[in-house]
Amino acid sequence: MQWESLESFLSMGGYGFYVWGSYVVCVAVIVAEILALRHRRGAALADVKRAGPATGRAT
Amino acid sequence: MSSVTTSPGFSLFRYAAPNVFYPLAGRMVPLFAVLAAVLAAAGLYVGFILAPTDAQQGDSYRIIYIHVPSAWMAMFLYVVMAFWAGVGLVFNTRLSSMMAQAIAPTGALMAFISLWTGALWGRPTWGTYWVWDARLTSTLILLFLYLGFIALQAAIDDKRRADKAGAVLALVGVVNVPIIYFSVKWWNTLHQGASVKPGSSSMADIMLTAMLLMVFAFWMYAIAAVLVRLRAIILERERRAQWVLDARERGAL
Numbered sequence: 005m006q007w008e009s010l011e012s013f014l015s016m017g018g019y020g021f022y023v024w025g026s027y028v029v030c031v032a033v034i035v036a037e038i039l040a041l042r043h044r045r046g047a048a049l050a051d052v053k054r055a056g057p058a059t060g061r062a063t
Numbered sequence: 064m065s066s067v068t069t070s071p072g073f074s075l076f077r078y079a080a081p082n083v084f085y086p087l088a089g090r091m092v093p094l095f096a097v098l099a100a101v102l103a104a105a106g107l108y109v110g111f112i113l114a115p116t117d118a119q120q121g122d123s124y125r126i127i128y129i130h131v132p133s134a135w136m137a138m139f140l141y142v143v144m145a146f147w148a149g150v151g152l153v154f155n156t157r158l159s160s161m162m163a164q165a166i167a168p169t170g171a172l173m174a175f176i177s178l179w180t181g182a183l184w185g186r187p188t189w190g191t192y193w194v195w196d197a198r199l200t201s202t203l204i205l206l207f208l209y210l211g212f213i214a215l216q217a218a219i220d221d222k223r224r225a226d227k228a229g230a231v232l233a234l235v236g237v238v239n240v241p242i243i244y245f246s247v248k249w250w251n252t253l254h255q256g257a258s259v260k261p262g263s264s265s266m267a268d269i270m271l272t273a274m275l276l277m278v279f280a281f282w283m284y285a286i287a288a289v290l291v292r293l294r295a296i297i298l299e300r301e302r303r304a305q306w307v308l309d310a311r312e313r314g315a316l
Contacts, residue, residue, distance in 0.1 A: 006111075006112065006113075006114075006115060006116060007112075013111075016121075016122040016123070016125065017116060017121045017122035017123075018121065018122075019121055019122050019123035019187055021183075022123055022126065022183045022184065022186060022187050023122060023123060023125050023126055023183075025183045026126045026129060026130070026179065026180040026183045026184070027129065029176075029179050029180075030129050030133070030176050030179075030180065033172055033175065033176060034172070034284070037168070037169065037172055037288060038288070040168075041288060041291045041292055041295070044292065044295045045291065045294065045295045045298075047295075048295045048298035048299050048302070049298065049316060051298070051299070051302050052298055052302045052307055052308075052311055052316060053311070055302055055303060055307075055308065055311075
């Protein structure tokens, strides 16, 4: 264990801004991608639901 | 003409049919998502709790646990994207082109993370967020290649033509990947050389362990994200196909 306290963990030996600035943005863009994917799948499913009854017609 | 026929007799192409791949991908997503979460938790535990402070760089080096995985994935995903785009171009297989399209946004995201974390690591170690050096510039070009691929595909309405144009761009851009990888050797750059090469590593074992756990976490995450996007693209492009309507009736979408 490298850290004596939460403060020392957060300060990262004085590099807190750079370390947490990296990790926070990394997590934020990954969360944004997950939300975007959820939205895209939802929209695609809604389109299929709206497509009307099965007609036996293929593209 | 039906576009939903599979090719009986060609077992190799069985999974190349979107109607076969769609449910298979759906079953694989939770597996890769769970693997990504477990590996990331393990990697961050080893990297932040067990691994010591670096003698030269202090704790700023801990950015490596996301910087290197994202940079490797950005390059790797580009090659995979170009491969599938090329397969789609040559064999005219729909799923291959959809796969390339599904990879691009996640690849762009990885390139962005590697540039962002690199800037924040560069400031305390080099004294600057950005420098027009070979490694950094070629990685920025990688991000633009991803964005160009996405924009080009979005700009062409006819999906099959969009696939072909995108494939040409993706294949031409492949030349940039070895340039990124070898840039630290070919040019005098501010960016350090590779710490990890096949067969040798200049990193402490515990730091290397944490970094490799994060590499696999990013890898598994990328697979899960690409599969989810691929399923959405399949639905978007095949929403009128009989198999989609059949699956809808069964509640199997």
